[in-house]
Ligand SMILES: [Zn+2]
């Protein structure tokens with residue numbers, strides 16, 4: 001009997017009678033992180049990393065029953081030993097490790113291996129059964145180093161400012177926005193925030209995170225903004241809200257920007273392949289380092305990647321059909 005299986009509600013541990021990132025209301029839900037495809041409404045009791053607690057309160061409301069836990073501190077649920085470990089994806093993001101009768105399972109949730117200086121860096125865990133996302137599980141996805149991208153973003157902002165343009169940077173309000181903000185060069189100009197980003201930053205203040213930037217308000221004089229950078233969610237693209245920031249240039253920060261054509265589809269001036277997921281190389285390293293004999297793949301190019309892993313590493317690789325979806329991460 002497998003320790004984790006998929007049923008109509010989500011990823012289920014029968015022995016412990018709990019779910020991980022379920023998509024339908026259940027009694028006990030362990031939550032890897034605050035993106036809306038993983039943290040959904042309607043659970044009786046939520047267990048998540050303590051830095052995810054204010055995000056959960058912001059997005060799901062304050063009346064929920066929530067228990068915040070620390071990284072690396074095991075606890076038991078019906079005889080199953082459970083612990084949360086850094087996934088390096090966004091602040092509070094966790095891999096969940098289960099151990100029962102000597103068998104170890106790890107569910108990565110969403111993760112990346114390259115540290116972003118904001119979220120706790122990914123921790124490699126040894127296990128027998130490894131459940132991994134593979135959002136960018138194709139060899140074409142090889143992202144530049146993040147430090148190179150931070151520099152490119154600042155250089156572009158600076159040159160826009162010198163030509164009298166504002167710079168609008170799009171990134172998911174939870175995760176990407178904080179990653180961008182932490183690496184902007186404040187000497188270039190003023191930093192402003194879309195309300196959705198400001199809300200997340202304020203929630204994270206409660207657990208000790210501080211990010212630069214001023215919340216944009218309706219009564220703000222936009223004429224006075226010159227050469228500023230504005231960080232906004234991708235959903236602000238092509239809205240009246242952003243048009244008021246003219247003259248501006250728009251840049252999209254997303255792993256998808258690595259492929260030609262993605263920038264044009266979003267109708268932005270520039271794309272930065274700044275990702276909060278693993279690229280092809282990182283996924284391969286993660287699977288190898290887990291030492292797992294069984295690997296299960298969730299959202300992404302799971303069929304191709306499973307075939308590749310089985311051939312390349314002689315592991316049992318299977319696809320797990322879930323409702324996780326990177327494109328959904330923004331809503332909430
Ligand atoms: Zn995510």
Ligand SMILES: [Zn+2]
Pocket residue numbers: 035037038110299324325326329
């Ligand atoms: Zn996801």
